[in-house]
Amino acid sequence: MRHAEPDLRGYAVTHPPGPLTPPQAAEWHQLIYATSGVLVVDTPEGRWTLPRHRALWVSAGIVHTLRVIHRSALRILYTGERAQLLPDGCRVLDVSPLLRELVVHLVEHAPLHLADPRHARLVAVLRDLLADLPADAALLLPTPVDPRAVAASELVTDLDVAALCRRVGVGRRTLERLFLAETGMSVGQWRRRRRMLDAVAHLAGGLPVADIAQRVGYTTPSAFSAAFRAELGVPPSRWQP
Template sequence: MSKSRREPDVRGYSVTHPPGRATLPIEPGWHQLLYAASGVMTISTATGAWAIPPHRALWIPDSAAATIANRSRVAVRTLYLSSDLPALPCKTRAITVSGLVRELLLHAVKTSPLDLSKPVDAALITVLMDQLKALPDAPLLLPLPQDPRAADAARVLMDDPTLSLDDVRVGASSRTLERAFAAETGLTLGGWHRRARILHSLDSLASGGSVTAAASAAGYATPSAYVAAFKQELGETPRRFLS
């Protein structure tokens, strides 16, 4: 059902998802901002999957279909923002949430619904939106290929990133898969696999696991090789990234 004019400008929702999968509700006229207060969630759309660890958030524009999956419990704090609000992003993007934005976001979820006709609500919405627009994107996107065989390979590797590329059997040669991944994701097959492994390991780190355990979960033989790959993908060491 589409949004009524009498509805508020911002709605909030707080939930802790158990391990599993769920389809995010789609309601025309609303953007979604999903924040991971604890735990790691993977949110997938038709073109990509975003691994969202603690203190990151994902902006999903109006009516974009998405599913959420998590291997352990994840505390999600969601804001639904009216698409009538001006100058909001029209593409899905992951963001690194600053301390100020975290407090504003949690307060907005707690005190929602918010209405621009109320001065206090309007001030909160304005400051939050201005801050969100200034935050940098977080490098948490795993682009998904659309070629059917490449998409099958991507699903296999996302389910178990520790597999070697030689273990993937989808009825296509490695050369065919290389071409499809390069054309449709902008990454080589090996580069895509490395990113999938690193993003997969965030769940272990966020649950308090050691770097050694995270390296094993990502299929790396040594912690040093894992840390080097992590820094190449996300720009920081594992512990610093989640601090």
């Protein structure tokens, strides 16, 4: 007898740093979460950095790639149309202890069928938890498309804006216009976001704040901590293990 297609599937793996290719399922929505470590997910919209307190919703059809920054325990829930949990698009979510345990439980017990009342109740609780969570746009680094802006984005953490313009061969006003049009940020804002998201990964890896401050261009830990809080809304300690 042929079994009905499940409404939820699960995938679990512990992976070392490097590219990660989970099972491909373009027609399924995905809730991507690492119970430990740090993930980076690239989508057409930009690059999402996911420390252990954050998950990413990716709706069906959105092309994305995953990269592990620090050894990570990954959990992915794949949901069909009947079990769609959130609207279309990508969205970073704050993972509470209850949500964490529920996601881990669902992945461990997948596949799940909404026709089973026990499974339907679990999915209903998951929907309720997700519906109340605000999105965290600060963990997104928008991706420019214009080749000049792309070239600048690869050098922006190492050069000041004037040197960056000379290297790329474009005027400052043109470069600022490109970044604003394609990322919604000035070059300086984009660089600050890039540095702070790099810092999130370093923090999750256990690097001391003083060392991270120097790596991302700050002369003192206090200056770095103030800039970090201003950009991401939380102190650096929020992302330390």
